[in-house]
Amino acid sequence: MIHEKVAAIVDKYEADKESLIMMLQDIQDIYHYLPEEALRYIAERMDIPLTQLYAVATFYKAFSLTPEGEHTIHVCCGTACHVKGADRIVDRLERELHVKEGGTTLDKRYTLKTVRCVGACSLAPIVMVDDEAHGRLNQDKAAKLVRPKKPA
Amino acid sequence: MIRKWEDLQEIRKRGERKIRPNKIKITVGTATCGLATGSAEVLKAAREAVEQTGLDAIVAQAGCIGYCQMEPIIDVWIPGFPRIFYSQMTSTKVRQIVEALKKGEHKPEWALGKIISETNIIDESVFNYTSEKVPLEIAKIHHLNDVPFYKKQFKIVLRNCGFINPEDIEEYIGAGGYQTLFKVLTEKHKPQELIETVKKSGLRGRGGGGFPAGRKWETVAKAPGDIKYVICNADEGDPGAYMDRSVLEGDPHSVLEGMILGAYAIGSHHGYIYVRHEYPQAVKKFTKAIEQARELGILGKNIFGSGFEFDMKINRGGGAFVCGESTALMASIEGEVGEPRPKYIHTAESGLWNRPTNLNNVETWANIAPIIARGADWFASIGTESSKGTKVFSLVGKVNNTGLLEVPMGITLREILYELGEGIPEHHRFKAVQTGGPSGGCLIVDTFGWKHREYLGDTAPPAVSYVTESLIDLPVDFDTLTEAGSMMGSGGMIIMDDTSCMVDIGRYFLNFLKEESCGKCTPCREGIRNMLAILNRISAGEGKMEDIDRLVEIAQVLQDASLCALGGSAPNPVLSTIRYFRSEYEEHILHKRCPAGVCKALIHYSIDPLKCTGCTVCVKACPENCITGKKQKPHKIDDARCIKCGSCQEVCKFNAVVIQ
Numbered sequence: 001m002i003h004e005k006v007a008a009i010v011d012k013y014e015a016d017k018e019s020l021i022m023m024l025q026d027i028q029d030i031y032h033y034l035p036e037e038a039l040r041y042i043a044e045r046m047d048i049p050l051t052q053l054y055a056v057a058t059f060y061k062a063f064s065l066t067p068e069g070e071h072t073i074h075v076c077c078g079t080a081c082h083v084k085g086a087d088r089i090v091d092r093l094e095r096e097l098h099v100k101e102g103g104t105t106l107d108k109r110y111t112l113k114t115v116r117c118v119g120a121c122s123l124a125p126i127v128m129v130d131d132e133a134h135g136r137l138n139q140d141k142a143a144k145l146v147r148p149k150k151p152a
Numbered sequence: 153m154i155r156k157w158e159d160l161q162e163i164r165k166r167g168e169r170k171i172r173p174n175k176i177k178i179t180v181g182t183a184t185c186g187l188a189t190g191s192a193e194v195l196k197a198a199r200e201a202v203e204q205t206g207l208d209a210i211v212a213q214a215g216c217i218g219y220c221q222m223e224p225i226i227d228v229w230i231p232g233f234p235r236i237f238y239s240q241m242t243s244t245k246v247r248q249i250v251e252a253l254k255k256g257e258h259k260p261e262w263a264l265g266k267i268i269s270e271t272n273i274i275d276e277s278v279f280n281y282t283s284e285k286v287p288l289e290i291a292k293i294h295h296l297n298d299v300p301f302y303k304k305q306f307k308i309v310l311r312n313c314g315f316i317n318p319e320d321i322e323e324y325i326g327a328g329g330y331q332t333l334f335k336v337l338t339e340k341h342k343p344q345e346l347i348e349t350v351k352k353s354g355l356r357g358r359g360g361g362g363f364p365a366g367r368k369w370e371t372v373a374k375a376p377g378d379i380k381y382v383i384c385n386a387d388e389g390d391p392g393a394y395m396d397r398s399v400l401e402g403d404p405h406s407v408l409e410g411m412i413l414g415a416y417a418i419g420s421h422h423g424y425i426y427v428r429h430e431y432p433q434a435v436k437k438f439t440k441a442i443e444q445a446r447e448l449g450i451l452g453k454n455i456f457g458s459g460f461e462f463d464m465k466i467n468r469g470g471g472a473f474v475c476g477e478s479t480a481l482m483a484s485i486e487g488e489v490g491e492p493r494p495k496y497i498h499t500a501e502s503g504l505w506n507r508p509t510n511l512n513n514v515e516t517w518a519n520i521a522p523i524i525a526r527g528a529d530w531f532a533s534i535g536t537e538s539s540k541g542t543k544v545f546s547l548v549g550k551v552n553n554t555g556l557l558e559v560p561m562g563i564t565l566r567e568i569l570y571e572l573g574e575g576i577p578e579h580h581r582f583k584a585v586q587t588g589g590p591s592g593g594c595l596i597v598d599t600f601g602w603k604h605r606e607y608l609g610d611t612a613p614p615a616v617s618y619v620t621e622s623l624i625d626l627p628v629d630f631d632t633l634t635e636a637g638s639m640m641g642s643g644g645m646i647i648m649d650d651t652s653c654m655v656d657i658g659r660y661f662l663n664f665l666k667e668e669s670c671g672k673c674t675p676c677r678e679g680i681r682n683m684l685a686i687l688n689r690i691s692a693g694e695g696k697m698e699d700i701d702r703l704v705e706i707a708q709v710l711q712d713a714s715l716c717a718l719g720g721s722a723p724n725p726v727l728s729t730i731r732y733f734r735s736e737y738e739e740h741i742l743h744k745r746c747p748a749g750v751c752k753a754l755i756h757y758s759i760d761p762l763k764c765t766g767c768t769v770c771v772k773a774c775p776e777n778c779i780t781g782k783k784q785k786p787h788k789i790d791d792a793r794c795i796k797c798g799s800c801q802e803v804c805k806f807n808a809v810v811i812q
Contacts, residue, residue, distance in 0.1 A: 019467070020487035021468065055489050056489055061470065077391075078392055079392040079660070080391070080392045085802075092799070116430075116473060116668075120220070121392050121393075121548040121554070122185060122546070123188050131432050133184055133187055135188035139799050139802055
C-alpha cells in the first residue's frame with residue numbers, strides 16, 4: 001500500500017534527487033509523517049544511503065518521523081506576531097489542546113506547531129490551520145479555532 | 153507560440169481588454185493577507201450578488217495593493233470612470249455595492265481612494281480612466297495617492313501587484329510585460345550590454361547583503377564552463393518581511409521575465425526558484441506562471457524564435473531559515489541537508505552542482521525588466537548615491553498603518569513612520585524600529601534611551617556618541633542602516649512601542665536562531681546557546697551586571713569565527729539593544745523590573761479599582777478563575793494563582809488591568 005503511493009510520488013518527480021525534499025513533503029502531506037517504510041523505499045529506489053535521508057528528514061522543520069495530527073495548527077512566531085502577543089496565543093492553545101508546542105492531541109486531531117513567519121505580518125498575530133490563515137487574533141479567537149463547532 | 157512582435161502585440165491588446173474590459177469589473181484581492189481577513193467570502197458574495205442582480209459585470213481576482221491592514225480590498229472598474237478602491241469589505245458590504253451598481257449608484261462612503269490615470273513603468277504609456285463627466289459623489293472621493301499610506305510611494309517592483317490577475321499571462325503582457333525580453337532576444341542585444349546596464353544602474357541585491365547585482369552577473373558570465381545556473385531565492389525567511397511573497401502571489405511573471413533576461417546575460421539555460429513551503433499560494437501561482445510561459449514559447453527551446461533556450465524549475469523549501477543563505481540553499485536544491493559551505497569558494501564560480509551560479513532574490517529579479525526597458529540612467533536617478541532605485545518595506549508591528557510600501561531609497565524613517573505609517577497607536581510611545589530580521593538590529597529613533605538613563609540617575613555618558621542624536625531623520629539606505637548598527641536586510645520594519653521589552657526582543661531572536669542554527673560550526677551553535685542562557689537568566693530576574701559584558705564578549709567570537717552570515721550576524725539584535733537600551737538591561741538586573749511589562753517572572757497583574765466598572769468580562773475570560781468580585785464592584789486578581797496569561801487585559805474595555 002505504502003509502496004504504491006510512494007512509488008507514484010517518486011515517479012511524479014522522475015526520481016530526480018533535486019526534487020527529494022518535495023517528494024518527502026508530498027509523503028508528509030499524505031501520512032502526516034514520514035513512515036520508515038517510505039524512507040527505505042526511496043533509499044533503495046534512488047540509491048541514496050538511508051542515513052542521508054534520515055539527516056534530511058530530521059534537518060527540515062517540515063518533516064516528522066512520528067505520526068502527526070489530522071490538522072496542523074501553526075502559530076506564527078515572526079517578529080511582528082511576537083510583539084503583538086504570539087507567545088500568549090501559544091500558551092493559550094497549549095492549555096486549550098492539552099499539548100505542548102510540537103505535540104499532537106490524544107485524538108490525533110491536531111498537532112500544535114510554531115512557525116517562523118507566514119508573511120502576513122500586517123495582520124499579526126496569525127494562526128494557520130492547515131493552509132488557511134487567520135489574522136488579527138487574540139487568545140479567545142485563537143481558542144475558538146480549535147474548539148468543536150457548535151451544531152447549527 | 154509568440155514568434156513575431158505582432159503576436160505579442162495581439163496578446164497585449166487582449167490582455168489590456170482583460171485588465172480594463174468594456175463592462176464593469178469588480179476585482180477582489182485574494183493574496184494571503186486578503187484570505188486571512190476573509191476575502192474568499194467577499195469574492196463568493198460578489199459572484200453571487202452579480203448573478204442574483206443580473207449586473208453585467210466581471211468578478212476577478214488580483215494580488216495585494218499593499219495596504220494589507222485595510223484588507224479585504226476590492227476595486228471597481230467602470231468604463232469611463234475612475235478606478236475606485238473599497239477597503240475593509242465584508243460579504244454584506246460587497247453585496248450592497250453590487251446592488252448599488254445595478255441601480256447606477258455608488259458607495260463613496262466606503263471608498264479608500266480612486267485612481268484617475270496610470271503610467272506604465274515599462275514604456276511610459278499613460279492611461280486616463282476618466283473620459284466623460286463623472287457624478288459629483290465620485291469626483292469627491294480623494295485620490296489614492298493622497299491617502300497617507302500611498303503618498304510617497306513609487307512602484308517599480310510592485311508595479312502590477314493588485315492590478316492584474318497573477319494567474320493570467322495575457323494580463324501581464326497587457327501591462328507591458330515580456331516586451332523588454334522580446335526586444336532583447338530578437339534584436340540580438342549583446343549579453344555584455346545587459347550586464348553593463350545592470351552595473352551602471354547601481355542595482356544592489358535586495359535580499360539583505362546589498363551586493364551589486366551587475367558585478368555578480370559579470371563574474372558568473374566570465375566564469376569558465378558551459379553549464380551555468382540562475383536561481384531566484386524566494387526563501388524569504390526574515391520574520392516581519394513579506395514583499396517576496398506578495399510579488400510572487402501578485403505578479404509572478406515580473407520575476408520570471410527578470411530571470412530569463414539574467415540567464416541570457418550570463419549564458420545560462422537552467423533556472424531554479426526556491427520557495428518557502430510556508431507560502432503555498434506563491435508556489436501555486438508561480439507554477440502556473442511557468443506553465444503559461446512554456447505554452448507561449450517564453451520558456452523552453454528557441455524562445456521567441458531567437459534560438460535562446462532557458463527553462464525553470466520550482467523547488468519548495470523544507471522549512472529551514474538557514475536555507476536563505478545562498479550556499480545552504482544550493483545544498484538544499486541538491487537534495488542535501490541545508491548546511492552552508494565555506495565562502496572562500498564563490499558560488500559565482502562554483503555553486504549549484506559545482507557550476508557557476510547566479511543567485512538573486514525575488515525583489516532583485518523583479519527590478520530587472522524595468523531597468524533594461526528604461527535604461528540605467530533612469531534607475532540610477534532614483535535613490536541615493538550608494539543605493540539606487542526603490543525598496544519595498546513591510547511596515548508592521550505597533551504602528552497605525554501596516555502593509556507593504558515601495559519608496560525611493562533615501563527616504564527618512566520619520567517619513568515612513570509618521571507620514572506613511574501615521575504614527576504609533578494612541579496612548580503609546582514609540583520605542584524602536586527593528587530592521588534586517590534576526591541578522592539586523594533594533595534602532596532607537598529618538599532620545600528615549602538617554603533620557604531614561606538620566607531618569608535612573610545615571611550620569612555617565614552614553615556608550616555610543618550618537619545615541620543622543622536623533623536617528624529619525626536617518627535616510628534609509630544600505631549603508632546608513634549598517635552604520636547605525638542594524639542592516640537593511642530584506643526590508644522588514646517592525647515598529648515597537650513602550651510595551652515591547654528590548655531584553656525580550658534580544659531573547660526572541662536568539663531563541664529563533666538557536667532553533668535555526670544548522671550546528672555545523674561551533675561558534676554559532678554554542679555561542680548562541682550561551683548568549684540565550686544569559687538572556688533567559690536576565691529576564692527571569694537572576695541576571696548579574698557582568699552578564700552584559702559577557703554577552704558582548706561572546707558576540708565578538710560569533711562575529712569573528714562563524715562560518716556563515718547566520719552566525720556572524722546573530723548577535724546583532726542583542727548588541728544593538730545593549731547599545732541603545734542598556735538601561736533596560738540594567739533595570740532587569742538591578743531592580744528586577746521589566747519596564748515594558750513583558751518578562752513574565754518580573755511582572756504582576758492587578759486591577760485598578762478606580763477604572764474597573766465591575767463588568768465581569770475578565771472574570772469569564774480568566775482561564776484560572778482567579779479573578780473575584782461582585783458585579784459593578786471593583787474586581788481583584790489573586791496574584792498567587794495568576795498564570796500571567798494576559799487574557800483579562802485583552803478583554804478589558806476600560807484599561808483597568810495594569811501590569812507592574
